Amino acid sequence: MNERAQRLLKTLIERYIADGQPVGSKTLSMLSGMELSSASIRNILADLEGMGLIASPHTSAGRVPTAKGYRLFVDHLLTIQPLEELAMRELESSLQPDSPQRIAQAASTLLSDLTHFAGVVVTPQRSDVAFRQIEFLRLSERRILMILVTLDGDVQNHLLTTERDYSPSELVEAGNFISQHYAGQGISAIASRVAVELRELQGNITELMAAAVRFGQSSLGSPNDAVVIAGGMNLLNVRDLSEDLSRLRELFATFERKTELLKLLNQGQDAQGVNIFIGEESGVMTLDECSVVTAPYSINGMVVGTLGVVGPTRMAYERVIPIVDITARLVSSALSY
Secondary structure, eight states, rough: OOHHHHHHHHHHHHHHHHHHBOOOHHHHHHHHHOOOOHHHHHHHHHHHHHHTTOOOOOOOSSBBEEEEHHHHHIIIIOOOOOHHHHHHHHHHHHSSSSHHHHHHHHHHHHHHHSSSSSSEEEEEEOOOOOEEEEEEEEEEEEEEEEEEETSSSSSEEEEOOSSOOOOOOHHHHHHHHHHHHTTSOGGGGGGHHHHHGGGGGGGGHHHHHHHHHHHHHHSSSSSGGGGEEOOOGGGGGGGGHHOHHHHHHHHHHHHHHHHHHHHHHHHHGSSSSSSSEEEEGOOOGTTEEEEEEEEEEETEEETEEEEEEEESSSSOOOHHHHHHHHHHHHHHHHHHH
């Protein structure tokens, strides 16, 4: 596309995001700041429509962006707006060091409140795959990062809360002992053995092993419990979605099941920063009219989960993207304290 076409597309999408009405050539002529005749603008719009970037609703002479148009806009034409100071203070004050579950709940609620869409957070992965090695890393007093290296070389990170503080040497000793005696098994799978053998172990190893087993047993619930969703009802107030109640019900059913959402959000763990799925890009049929903006978060630099926002394709990307990005950074900071 030439510069004129890019400028008109950017103007059209920004206008449509602002008021949700199809944008006509006369409006574009006034807003674009370019001295083009209505005929020239119509010709450019026809080209953009031929590229599949905009479409003409049957009820209007104006144009609306397609998912393909939004993608080009987000990737190449978007001007990100800095987050306002009030929102920054609200984020910073609400995401203080705490348990991962409470931080996840706070983050999903904040994402929902700030964007008026649905906020979603995938908490650190909990699965009982067999491990090859286990290590313990002190984060702060009574907060320890348990690092599992699985048999196939995958690395999982889980946060433990213990009853007392541990020295680095105690953590190394416990990790070495558990790796030597229990490698090849899952944490929850060794619970029955540990019940007997714990009595024979040294005190520091006993307590850490007990904490690890408690974690493993709690992980036996549904993996869908790892997805925390807040503000789904906000989407009832989004005109683009609420006009089709049957599709909205299907979307809420997706939120209830969580499986498709979990799979989609897990894709975001490999992203470098913010990742955006627009319409059909998500691969989830009920999200065809939605955009999902995600970002990974970490503990001490190791990615452990994803958070994001689910809203209509007609969202203010320039504002939602920095909200998701900064929230992920603050959650990482709170968990790594």
